[in-house]
Amino acid sequence: MKTAFAKAIELILSGSPELLNILATTARMSLSSSLIALLLGVPIGILYGAVRFPGRTPLVVINRTLTGMPPVVCGLLFYLLFSGVGPFGKMKLLFTVKLMIIAQVVLITPIVIGSMETFVSGIAAPVRETAKGLGFNGVRTFFLLANESVYQIFSSYLMAFARAIAEVGAVSMVGGAIAWKTNVMTTAIMQYTNMGNFSLGIALGIILLTISLLVNIAVTLLQGRLSS
């Protein structure tokens, strides 16, 4: 165990090409999916939180349900849709980073929507009343709400990123954990552990935990700013 840890540190410090490839694929996947989720989730979250429209409640309930969707179910769904016999099989996206990103977007966008909806619900009434009182239209009110929610937007992004980077169920099913192509940190940890290569698994685990720690520190600091 000690040797595995020492070797893991050595791998991190030496910058092993395989490790760097896994890190790059992970970064590409999780940064892209969390950014897309943010772009989709923030306007929808603000809409759900600020506007009372017919059908809003069922949509909010569906979103809350999707927030808790097991990643393997999402992975299975996309596997079936994009496999050779599936309706989108011709797109040949199965076992690519692109499909891993799409699956993750479906998984994490509800988190961003839910987080924004809860926050905006709390501030929407006075912002809307003030904006209306100034004669502002819906677009200006939306931007005022977005401005009021700026820390929450960052916080939602970090939550989405943390979920994306640590997610394994969906990405392993649609990505296939192919070395040098679709292998990301979480799938690589599983793979190397199964192969008995503990040192690389531990090295990846250390990096993953460090990123998770940094993200949580950032979220805590943002929450401090939000409550002050």
Added chain:
Amino acid sequence: MRINAFTKTYGSRRVLDFPGCELERGKICAVIGANGSGKSTFASILAGTVTADGKVETLSSKISCGFMPQKSYAFRMSVLRNILLNGNDLKKAERVLNELSLMELKNAGGKTLSGGETAKMALARLLVRHYDLLILDEPCASMDMKGTIAAERLITEYAQKENAAVILVTHSLAQAKRMASCILFFDDGKLNDDPERMEEFLRFYGSDKGDPGNGGI
């Protein structure tokens, strides 16, 4: 300027039954009445933040309307930016800030202000813009005496300079007397012009505690 007749009902309870009235540009009309008499509902409906029964159009859509709600809100930005909000009349904003003793706080965060300061900022935000009708729901309720005097002067000046009609909801009868040329007396959700009932109300609410230039009506 015509305000059309409208009603407002919550559940089975009719909280407001307004028969309509005419407002004069350049003049201030005070709205008085006890708590729960329908003053704020009246103001909110006129401002469009609450809808009247049957979504009746209370004002002509050509009339631009500014509204200061009872609870003022500060956006997450500096006091000056809270007032300008992409507007560019910096001189006007600084003059109003100065009059309301907020100049030193112009770069402070809007969220760091006290209740009274936030009310002054919210009032300033409206006074730097042009509206045909300005609706102010207890604008001076949380202001100190100096702030109240400055606010009253600025509101009166605004009505004249902008040729705007102003509706001032207030609990201060002395303030209504100082500023307004007409009074709408709300009594249990209805406009009441019965002199005896108004006399009774004024006897009951006749003293304005801590009001500058106190005297009642």
